[in-house]
Amino acid sequence: xxxxxxxxxxxxxxxxxxxxxxxxxxxxxxxxxxxxxxxxxxxxxxxxxxxxxxxxxxxxxxxxxxxxxxxxxxxxxxxxxxxxxxxxxxxxxxxxxxxxxxxxxxxxxxxxxxxxxxxxxxxxxxxxxxxxxxxxxxxxxxxxxxxxxxxxxxxxxxxxxxxxxxxxxxxxxxxxxxxxxxxxxxxxxxxxxxxxxxxxxxxxxx
Amino acid sequence: xxxxxxxxxxxxxxxxxxxxxxxxxxxxxxxxxxxxxxxxxxxxxxxxxxxxxxxxxxxxxxxxxxxxxxxxxxxxxxxxxxxxxxxxxxxxxxxxxxxxxxxxxxxxxxxxxxxxxxxxxxxxxxxxxxxxxxxxxxxxxxxxxxxxxxxxxxxxxxxxxxxxxxxxxxxxxxxxxxxxxxxxxxxxxxxxxxxxxxxxxxxxxxx
Numbered sequence: 001x002x003x004x005x006x007x008x009x010x011x012x013x014x015x016x017x018x019x020x021x022x023x024x025x026x027x028x029x030x031x032x033x034x035x036x037x038x039x040x041x042x043x044x045x046x047x048x049x050x051x052x053x054x055x056x057x058x059x060x061x062x063x064x065x066x067x068x069x070x071x072x073x074x075x076x077x078x079x080x081x082x083x084x085x086x087x088x089x090x091x092x093x094x095x096x097x098x099x100x101x102x103x104x105x106x107x108x109x110x111x112x113x114x115x116x117x118x119x120x121x122x123x124x125x126x127x128x129x130x131x132x133x134x135x136x137x138x139x140x141x142x143x144x145x146x147x148x149x150x151x152x153x154x155x156x157x158x159x160x161x162x163x164x165x166x167x168x169x170x171x172x173x174x175x176x177x178x179x180x181x182x183x184x185x186x187x188x189x190x191x192x193x194x195x196x197x198x199x200x201x202x203x204x205x206x
Numbered sequence: 207x208x209x210x211x212x213x214x215x216x217x218x219x220x221x222x223x224x225x226x227x228x229x230x231x232x233x234x235x236x237x238x239x240x241x242x243x244x245x246x247x248x249x250x251x252x253x254x255x256x257x258x259x260x261x262x263x264x265x266x267x268x269x270x271x272x273x274x275x276x277x278x279x280x281x282x283x284x285x286x287x288x289x290x291x292x293x294x295x296x297x298x299x300x301x302x303x304x305x306x307x308x309x310x311x312x313x314x315x316x317x318x319x320x321x322x323x324x325x326x327x328x329x330x331x332x333x334x335x336x337x338x339x340x341x342x343x344x345x346x347x348x349x350x351x352x353x354x355x356x357x358x359x360x361x362x363x364x365x366x367x368x369x370x371x372x373x374x375x376x377x378x379x380x381x382x383x384x385x386x387x388x389x390x391x392x393x394x395x396x397x398x399x400x401x402x403x404x405x406x407x408x409x410x411x412x413x
Contacts, residue, residue, distance in 0.1 A: 018391075020239070021234075021235055021238040021239055021390050021393075022235050022313070023235070024234035024235040024238065025231065025232055025233065025234055025235065025318040026318075028231055028234060029231060082290060082294065083290075085286050085289060085290055085293070085312050085315060086283065086286045086287065086290060089282050089283070089286045089315050089316075090279070090282070090283065090286075093278060093279045093282050094279065097276075097278075097279070122278055122282065123282075123316045123318055123321045124316065125235045125313050125316040125317070127316075128312070128313060128315060128316045129235075129313060129316075132312050132313070178402070179405075179412050180401070180402050180403075180404075180405035180406040180412055181398070181401070181402050181405075182412065184228075184231055184401060185398045185401040185402055185405065186398075188394045188395070188397055188398035188401065189394065189395055189398045191391075191394050192391040192392065192394035192395045192398070193391070195389075195390065195391035195394070196389075196391050199389070199391075
């Protein structure tokens with residue numbers, strides 16, 4: 001039950017885009033059409049589901065102060081936490097590369113859909129952000145929690161980018177926006193309004 | 207690289223005409239998160255200038271030796287190394303600010319300005335122009351951060367750098383701080399206004 005609550009909370013209350021404002025760059029750049037936005041959202045969800053548990057294991061068994069105690073008593077005093085940024089980003093970058101190769105081999109049709117987005121994901125701050133938030137809270141977590149919050153954050157991001165893409169598609173056709181504000185400017189304001197709307201979830205306790 | 211690069215435009219273009227935040231739309235996340243107060247915004251801007259300039263130089267020096275297939279990992283690791291240095295320096299000398307910035311120093315790694323400039327400029331240019339490009343883009347980023355931070359802190363808390371600037375008699379006559387400005391969504395609106403003003407002046411950027 002605990003994990004399910006965290007899953008729901010990660011989607012709505014801790015939404016990556018509207019509560020933390022992470023993953024904004026690709027969010028703004030790739031939200032012109034619903035189809036591509038959905039593709040990128042699926043890819044991000046997938047990567048969060050994989051990298052968060054891996055980085056959780058790294059954090060618990062390698063990086064946290066005293067984590068190396070399982071190697072023997074000599075290592076119990078070692079604190080490698082300053083290496084966490086490099087380790088996390090290395091995991092994310094190499095997983096991206098790996099997933100790209102696996103998908104290309106086994107599912108060419110999915111690869112054709114996701115192809116261009118996969119390299120973009122390595123630098124999507126939502127993914128590294130997920131791992132860094134995990135690092136702040138991992139004390140009370142298990143590997144299941146890590147997976148659930150990864151899935152929740154990913155789905156929340158997917159929800160956000162699909163919603164904004166749908167609004168932008170309509171907006172291009174039907175609205176009369178001042179010229180200098182067209183394109184990126186109005187998207188900023190839209191995102192702000194949606195962010196304020198999502199704040200109403202903050203009051204919910206689960 | 208036969209053509210001569212105009213060093214001056216490499217340095218100054220990103221300030222306004224080719225600004226990384228409002229024209230190239232890179233590195234938005236940190237703009238939103240760290241600009242509620244002016245001081246963290248300034249520190250963040252300086253950190254990005256430093257990381258961007260040095261990573262540009264390093265990548266530019268290594269540009270002919272990095273195999274293209276693994277260049278993203280190499281770039282990320284170099285950037286991550288520099289960010290760790292900045293992070294540790296901030297923890298040592300500016301602990302309060304580093305607490306406020308929390309994960310966002312770490313997120314400099316995935317700041318798309320870095321990857322964008324490394325890919326677009328440093329991979330194909332000599333170290334000196336790459337250095338200037340890094341400084342230019344870093345300053346362009348910092349300018350937007352500081353403008354946004356200025357308005358958000360002024361309207362949201364009535365202070366600048368933590369010093370009260372809105373005089374007490376304003377509050378006595380019914381003025382109150384706009385709490386909404388502290389929240390991240392308002393950063394988007396402030397940046398949107400900057401874009402609006404900027405594009406009204408530079409008509410060729412309009413879509």
